[in-house]
Amino acid sequence: MAEYLIKNGFVFDPVLGIKGDKADVAIKDGKIVETNALRAPEVIDAAGKTVMAGGVDIHAHVAGPKVNIGRNFRPEDKLFTYKPGRGIERMQGGFSVPTTIRTGYNYARMGYTTVMEAAMPPLYARHTHEEMRDTPILDQGAYPVFGNNWFVLEYLKNHEIENTAAYIAWLLRATKGYAVKVVNPGGTEAWGWGLNCENVHDPVPYFDITPAQIVKGLIEANEYLGLPHSMHVHANNLGNPGNYTTTLDTFKLSEGIKPNSKFGRDQVMHHTHVQFHSYGGENWGNMESKATEIMDYVNSHDNITIDIGQVTLDETTTMTADGPFEHHLTELNHLKWANSDVELETAAGVVPYVYSPGIKVCAIQWCIGLELGLLAKDPMRVFISTDHPNAGPFIRYPRVIKWLMSQEAREQQFNAFKHKDKVIEATNLAGIDRELDLYEVAQMTRAGPAKALGLAHMYGGLAPGMEADVAIYAFNPNAPYAPDDIETAFLNAEHLFKTGVQVIRDHEIASNGNKRTLWVNARVNENPQVMRDVKEKFLRYYTVTLNNYEVTGHHYLPNPYVIEVDATQ
């Protein structure tokens, strides 16, 4: 394979602790190597430019049935956004729910090389993998959802951790999944009964288990297995005024549990899109930011990581396995609604949403996300996300970075709000003058999420031996710049290497890459009871047989990357 030497760039790498010093990065055989290991490299002149590892997205909805429902029921999202194929670049379309091809290309253009699909309904794992397969360039994995799964509810009702763990191991293998995802624990199952679970002690109908039992049990099962990633939760009561207490109650479920993982992560709970979970007040009229309370907890508890779920003030498409929430949303905005029940496993809803700077609540949401990022004491535990496409499309990450890096940019946005004064009153952001630097941005978008995923040995840094995922941005941090220069640069990487292949050259897509699908193969002791339960549930309840359920073979994962976990005891 080709050798490259990226010379004289301003390097920001939390793994090596380089904070913008001039350094060279060497690439050989798909890995980062010492510069003296190269023989005849192609030299990339990065003088005056910013060099970072490829970006790692820990939470986005980019593949699978609900994303595709969004594509299908929003033809207007594709209106005037199609770009014809040219050269090796294939046809692309869509904005908030882009085609798989555009998803791959646009992440690459932002310098991202690893993207995790945050909610895979196990029954539709095949569809999810087909879409990931068709997403070029990126390394991807998908998190199957467990928080409303009948097996899990039944096992955890009796606190059967070993059986839960055996079922998780089986399902990860059957669906080629990466991590344990929980969405509105118990609430989505309750939605099947026309109900919801609004706090961690609100029991699930029929199953008679609480969200607290589900979350705690799944954390314990996750640590029993020692999976690379921690339990990844979207808590109950998303998007409602006053919900921050539910969020804190959910955080507290991790207390006293230590990580058991040889993959180098320190957290036992990743809480996603926390912006949607940090609201005070009793109604939309007096809703206010509780980001300070939330971040006080996060900052003082090392076994939690979060991503922010920043609202980007765009027209977008919300989609979540939180079925009751999407019904709530369509009742609020009266726009079209899709709803789907996934048998024994989960459900989902999809509703378009317009985050308007003219609406007070949207502006408060915008403030809260940035507060979370700016109040973070440890950027290795607080990550940038937009919960794509829920709070905004991923293509706005560079804009989020701009807002986090520039108080001037934030002030410009404040001045564009219709209810500026009321928004300032309900939030803390106007009083925060912190501006993140590029090293902190690299922590929040590279090293941090990679570590939380248990992939710090592969991604998020530029140490020799790591995957050669390297982004070069036309941005000189030592020269004067306007806030918009940050967004422009991060939207449009000048060069990008993915596993040693140059996929962007001079801002143009140069290769469709060598995409891999990551999944976790956790081996456990034989568990006849769980295997009997699986067979029985498929016979009695599922509409498909086991043979039509499992994700196997080259068709779904043409280029798999298996992470082995030994949990046999």
Place this chain on the structure above:
Amino acid sequence: METVTLTIKNQPNLYLEADNITPDAFAGKKAEEIADLHVYVGKEQHRLGEFFEVSGRAGATPGETKIVVNGDLSRVKYIGMKMTAGEVVVNGNADMYVGAWMQGGKITVNGNVDAFAGTGMKGGELLVKGSAGNYLGAAYRGDWRGMQGGKIVVSGNAGSDLGTFMNGGEIVVGGDVDVHVATHAEGGKIVIKGNAKSRLGGQMVEGEIYVFGKIDVMMPGFAYREDVDIEVDGTKGRFALYEGDIGERHRKRKGQLIYGKLYQRIGA
């Protein structure tokens, strides 16, 4: 006002996507520059000049530009799309999306237009001397933002799905209309001087429909309220007022629920 005249000389094998035929795209350009503007045939990009004889010149701004398009334009789509000012006169029948998303200015079609004319229109005037196809003044597929403003006047008949998701503006149809009128509408005004068939105001939240002729089947979600004497588009008469769609959500104004209003003429 400067005038640019386009006369079709070659018919496309497929259809011509000519969203560049607008005062906005032409403004400030000479005939040869206008001929160089692109059009699409399928996925292939061509020059406007390959299909049209271009003469005259455009004004400095869209508002000072008039475009006259001559010939059989039944395979030419998107004339006047997104235009903000100026004038377009179409002498012939035009294909789909005439005046779609237009924001200002005036389009006169001396002939018929096919479907989706005035889709998502925000302002300006669209006059059709012949008949209009389906989805006149409607929303783009999937969108909830149909016609928002401006005025469409059709001398002849209109097809089905007239004013779907209409939120504002006015549509006047001189003749008859097919099924589905003002479906999902949340505002705006539709005047039908001829007859209507069925499904008028399905899921309508707000807005007005006036029908001068007969209605084959009234929606069950509309309730008769009273007879009123009013003047509509210059015609005085007695109308029966129905309100609906009763099955939909409706907002309140001063404590009163606001319904979609359907007026049917019952006498002079």
